[in-house]
Amino acid sequence: MTQLITLYDIPAAKPNYPWSPNTWRTRFALNFKGLPYTTVWVEYPDIEPTMKKIGAKPTAKNPDGSDQYTVPVIVDPNHPVDGSPVVISDSDDIATYLDEKYPELPTLFPAGTKALQIIYSQSFMEKVFYPPVMILLGEALPVFNPPSQKYFRETREKAFGKKMEELSPRGPGREEPLKKAKEGLEAISAALEKSGVTEASWLTGNTPVYADFATAAALIAIKRCAEEHIWDHIKSASGGRWERFLDRVEEEYGRID
Template identity: 45%
Template structure:
């Protein structure tokens, strides 16, 4: 039996611990491919030291130019590879385990990158809602780190970042509009299509689902509204991918 892949995720106080949209993408991907893995939970201050110790590449640079290390990250004992960033992990899993279901069907890697580039701006209105709500569900050591780093990035407190009143209504409407655009992309694959590529899920659907489940978990009141959007598209997506939600 091949050694289990080690998957590093960030814990929360939620029952399953899993919450982050980015690490959810990798969890969905591992479960979709049916690969044996185990989760190791890392609090925020421990991510950079372990990433450096394992030799993981930084996912981007901080504003001052220093390398920035983030999760998800996997360590595959079968190959010795350490890979961070959910999209790079998906590409690695497809290349290394070609006999398992493909996340990015042959010839679509570039299209998946383009999908992400187009999708992230549509999701931008979510962060003022999702970041404060996520912070409230972190363990104390991660909460302090998350708060200080996000407040530095946004130049305001998380309390001030949270939309209120008319701003809440406007921001939520912008998010609905963005998801409406993604709904159009799915619908373009054919009337009744459940996924971006038609009848079968791919990594683009997992990308969307990572953010949808984030809303469901940390913004339950907002989820009650969102699950009705676009004919129930997003609630259906999560139901369809529910078999890939196992936290192991």
């Protein structure tokens, strides 16, 4: 019997309301493969000490050169190394690991598609998620619990040299990034339709792949971190195609364990 995998994620003020695009990639992947897992919720200031304690690798460098620790991280007791569970950091690396260790389950990266999926996923982030990211940063605080609110405010204000309330543009400066995100969605929709990828299909055919989940993860982060009217603007792109896509992914693969 497959033992529970542990997924480390950041909690929200609302119970069972994950919001991070990175951890949603992994959550969708675990649900798609049907792997049993449990979630350990870690507040922002506790991520580094917790990840160090469980032996997770850093995923980046801070501006001062120190190691940066992030989530998602999984701990998998089913394929131990030297008698210890395997600890994997970073959503893309986790997806690769899951395919390698559970080849009998539905695959996230069908043969020959991994590079193209990663390129597509990065392009989606650049065209859709990054343009309004300052709006999201400026409006994200109410999503978090108090310990994460304090940490998020302090670290982002230090990084950007502004108060959180000043990060989210207002007036005409607010419309331009939203316009870019919507145009990005419409351009991607047009390219998919031209390639024969209709609403009834997934990116590579009749079964979803990792890039489908990366796309849904970006959309759900916008939906949950921004004010409602921001999501209303985004979801109206392409005649509502992307809202329907997200609804479909959430319904089929959005379980929270």
